[in-house]
Amino acid sequence: MSGIRNLIGLVYEGVKDNRLLWLLIIGFALFPIITHFADLPFWNDVAMRIMLLGMAAMGLNLVLGYGGMVSFGHAAFIGIGAYCAGISQFYGITNGWVHLGFSIITCGFAGLVIGYLALRTSGIYFIMITLAFAQMLFFLFVSLEAFGGDDGMSIDRAEFGFIDLYDPLRLYFLIWIALVVVGMGLMFIVRSRFGVTLRAIKSNASRVEAMGLSPLRFKIVGYVISAVVCGIAGTLFASWQEYVSPDIMHWTRSGELMIIIILGGLGTLAGPLLGAIVFLLLEECLPLLLGAAAPAYAENWMILFGPFLIMVVMFGRGGLIGLLSQLQVRRNARSDHRGP
Amino acid sequence: MDKSVLELRNLCKSFGALTVTNDLSFTVEPGEIHALIGPNGAGKTTLIQQIYGAVQPDSGQVFLNGREITGLGVPERVQAGIGRSFQISNVLMDFTVLENAIVAEQARLGQSFRFLRPAFSDKSLKAGASKILSRVGLEDRAMQPASDLAHGERRMLELALALATAPKVLLLDEPMAGAGLEESQRMTEIIDQLRGQVAILLIEHDMDAVFRLADRITVLVEGAIIATGTADDISNSSAVQAAYLGSA
Numbered sequence: 001m002s003g004i005r006n007l008i009g010l011v012y013e014g015v016k017d018n019r020l021l022w023l024l025i026i027g028f029a030l031f032p033i034i035t036h037f038a039d040l041p042f043w044n045d046v047a048m049r050i051m052l053l054g055m056a057a058m059g060l061n062l063v064l065g066y067g068g069m070v071s072f073g074h075a076a077f078i079g080i081g082a083y084c085a086g087i088s089q090f091y092g093i094t095n096g097w098v099h100l101g102f103s104i105i106t107c108g109f110a111g112l113v114i115g116y117l118a119l120r121t122s123g124i125y126f127i128m129i130t131l132a133f134a135q136m137l138f139f140l141f142v143s144l145e146a147f148g149g150d151d152g153m154s155i156d157r158a159e160f161g162f163i164d165l166y167d168p169l170r171l172y173f174l175i176w177i178a179l180v181v182v183g184m185g186l187m188f189i190v191r192s193r194f195g196v197t198l199r200a201i202k203s204n205a206s207r208v209e210a211m212g213l214s215p216l217r218f219k220i221v222g223y224v225i226s227a228v229v230c231g232i233a234g235t236l237f238a239s240w241q242e243y244v245s246p247d248i249m250h251w252t253r254s255g256e257l258m259i260i261i262i263l264g265g266l267g268t269l270a271g272p273l274l275g276a277i278v279f280l281l282l283e284e285c286l287p288l289l290l291g292a293a294a295p296a297y298a299e300n301w302m303i304l305f306g307p308f309l310i311m312v313v314m315f316g317r318g319g320l321i322g323l324l325s326q327l328q329v330r331r332n333a334r335s336d337h338r339g340p
Numbered sequence: 341m342d343k344s345v346l347e348l349r350n351l352c353k354s355f356g357a358l359t360v361t362n363d364l365s366f367t368v369e370p371g372e373i374h375a376l377i378g379p380n381g382a383g384k385t386t387l388i389q390q391i392y393g394a395v396q397p398d399s400g401q402v403f404l405n406g407r408e409i410t411g412l413g414v415p416e417r418v419q420a421g422i423g424r425s426f427q428i429s430n431v432l433m434d435f436t437v438l439e440n441a442i443v444a445e446q447a448r449l450g451q452s453f454r455f456l457r458p459a460f461s462d463k464s465l466k467a468g469a470s471k472i473l474s475r476v477g478l479e480d481r482a483m484q485p486a487s488d489l490a491h492g493e494r495r496m497l498e499l500a501l502a503l504a505t506a507p508k509v510l511l512l513d514e515p516m517a518g519a520g521l522e523e524s525q526r527m528t529e530i531i532d533q534l535r536g537q538v539a540i541l542l543i544e545h546d547m548d549a550v551f552r553l554a555d556r557i558t559v560l561v562e563g564a565i566i567a568t569g570t571a572d573d574i575s576n577s578s579a580v581q582a583a584y585l586g587s588a
Contacts, residue, residue: 010457191458193446200443203434210430211447212418212505218452 014187020321021270024277025183028176032169044172046284051179052237054276057260058186058269059229064258065267066190067222068202069119072127072254073134076114077107077227079141079249081234086244087147089155096158096165096239103235104228110137111227115220134251141246152245155238165239175236179273182229187269189225198222199267263312265321274320282308343406345370345539346391346509351400353383353390353563360386361397362563368509371536375550376543378560379583384543385427387560388511391541392424393417405508423507423538427514429494431486437497438482441469444504476500476530492523499530509539516546528552551575559583 015022028051035043056078063069084103085096093099118129142150157165165171189195197218201208205215238244256279264275282305291298316323344367353361360383368374376384389395391402393414401410404420412420432440439460445468446452446459459465473479476496481489486497495515502510515531516524528549534540535555544550550557551571558568561583567574574580 013458013461189455191460192456193452193454193459195455196439196443196446196459197452200432200435203432204430206426207430207432207501208443208447209414210418210424210426210505211444211501212415213447213452214413214415221453 010188011184014184014191017191018187018269020324021183021187021273024270024273025176025180028179029173032172041168044168046280048172048175048240050276050280051175052233052240053257053260053280054273055179055182056230056233057257057264057272057276058182059226059233060257061261061267061272062186062189062198062226062229063219063222064261065265065271066195066202067198067219069219069223070127070258071118071130071223071226072251072258073114073130073132074226074230074257075249075251075253076134076137077111077230078234078237078253079137079246080107080110081231082238082244082248083141083147083234084231085158085235085238086153086155089158090147090153094156094159096160096163099158099235099239100232103231107227107231107234108224111224112220115223115227119216119219119223131251131254134249134254138246138249138251141249148245150246152243152247154243157239157242171240175240178232178236182232183269183273186229190269194218194221259309261319263309263319265319268318268321271319271321278320343370344368344403345405346541347403347406348387348391349401349403351387351390351397351402353386353395353397360563361390361400364400364560364563364565366558366565366568368539368541369556370539372555373531373535373540373542373553375554375557376541376560377545377547377550377557381562382560383563384560385513388424388513388541388543391511392422418505418507421506421508422511423502423505423509424511425495425498425502425513425515427517429491429498431494431497431501433485433487435486436482437473437478437484437486437489438466438469440486440497440501441472441482441504442466444501445469445472448505472500472504473497475503490523492519492526495519495523495527496530499527503534503538507538509541510534512540512542512544514543514545516544516549524549 028047031047032044035041056074060071060074063071081103084106085099088099088102114130114133118126118133121129141147147153157171160174163170163174165174197208197213201215201218208215234248237248260275260279261272263279264273265271286301286304287298290301290304312319346368349365351361351364364387376387378384386395390397393412401408403409404422409417409420432443435443442459442465445465470479470482473482476499478493478496478500481493486494489497499515512531515527519527524546531540531542531553542550542553554571556568557571557574559566559574559580566583567577567580
């Protein structure tokens with residue numbers, strides 16, 4: 001009993017310290033009510049995409065933001081996760097829990113192998129090696145004709161027992177629950193002794209070594225955890241779009257994940273999710289805005305998106321989270337000035 | 341006689357044609373402060389690196405409390421009982437002083453692979469960390485970011501982190517480097533207080549500090565030992581004067 005009470009205490013403490021993350025997640029839970037009354041079911045689809053990419057970005061952020069490892073190949077793990085669902089479906093295994101288990105094991109193993117080899121290097125070499133592994137896997141799946149090769153394959157949505165994923169709301173809340181689990185897990189990890197050590201290694205690996213710890217081991221474990229999180233997102237992604245193709249693991253997606261994290265706030269829990277929300281909303285809205293102003297240019301929405309990204313990076317060190325906390329500091333300073 | 345804490349036997353290391361450690365043997369005895377001095381380029385830091393495990397010797401052996409540690413890597417040697425401070429102060433700059441000590445405390449306890457409880461709010465870790473800081477008088481600075489510390493305080497923090505692993509022998513690589521007069525005096529006092537608790541191998545250019553602290557002094561020139569002895573022996577040695585003190 002006291003174990004459970006302790007755990008609840010820890011959850012309470014963690015949620016209290018990460019209000020923004022949990023506000024966003026609660027926002028996702030309430031969002032379908034808005035779309036229902038506004039009769040905009042399409043936006044549920046956008047929200048699911050945001051949650052999935054946000055989840056993957058949160059996974060990558062463990063190594064990128066907290067561990068200081070610039071992995072440019074995390075799309076590969078999304079792809080492996082997606083193909084775990086696709087290949088299972090292909091062989092008639094329709095149970096979604098099996099897909100997830102398969103994905104966790106495969107991504108964990110792939111993360112271990114890639115991490116073990118790539119983490120011997122650092123800096124630009126590490127970026128290039130992770131990219132190279134991702135490209136190898138990309139072309140592996142392109143070459144697998146049995147699973148559709150380049151064109152990919154259509155798949156049915158997985159079966160999660162009583163959760164019928166063809167009911168859009170149930171799919172929505174399955175993804176939401178996955179987001180809660182991932183958010184909770186990462187919240188515990190980054191605050192734990194392990195997470196603190198990972199951050200210490202980012203800050204100064206030689207000092208951590210001088211404390212008698214092997215930085216490589218911690219980095220590999222962090223890498224495996226982040227690979228698994230991306231794999232889970234990929235598996236659900238496959239069910240969501242009822243389709244798997246190598247496109248899902250194109251190298252540009254690795255870049256997209258990095259942009260989402262940097263936009264939201266590197267090394268913060270809420271940053272990647274906030275980044276995913278802003279990134280994908282702009283992706284949806286900028287073409288509409290541009291289309292209204294100059295219809296011929298609607299496709300070229302990136303012309304606005306690029307400068308926006310540059311501005312955030314230049315003026316908001318620490319991304320949108322950094323901007324928010326700067327505003328907070330300024331507001332606090334002003335109310336202090338006025339006095340009680 | 342007691343067993344030596346640290347013993348080097350016939351250590352050799354060359355980088356290409358340059359011999360930086362030339363058939364070097366010496367010991368550090370329990371509780372003593374053993375200073376290693378020598379002109380720039382004598383191979384002091386390379387020697388420390390070989391004791392620490394960051395550089396492997398070409399031949400020769402390193403023993404800690406009679407146990408050979410020659411082939412081990414850095415983390416294993418630290419666990420075996422070698423502590424170290426670096427020439428350029430080396431702390432976790434993104435963390436507060438207390439957080440620095442907490443990371444060291446959990447590493448000492450072998451608890452760094454735990455995933456559930458938050459580390460920085462853990463009462464027992466905090467208590468252990470405060471104890472680490474009190475050894476160098478940094479308790480008052482606990483909540484400061486390490487990057488806000490003055491140079492001397494940062495060196496103190498580094499010393500505290502090195503002590504946190506409960507080393508049997510402490511390698512101090514120029515702890516006074518870049519410190520002001522007052523900071524040097526404070527550092528000298530603290531090292532003096534450690535005498536008897538832990539064996540110390542001290543590399544230092546500040547001769548006042550060396551002669552005040554060292555129980556024994558070893559003089560290294562071009563990778564070889566030219567003299568070992570008490571402060572008096574060394575200052576009266578004509579070989580040392582010719583090779584080192586005279587030229588300074």
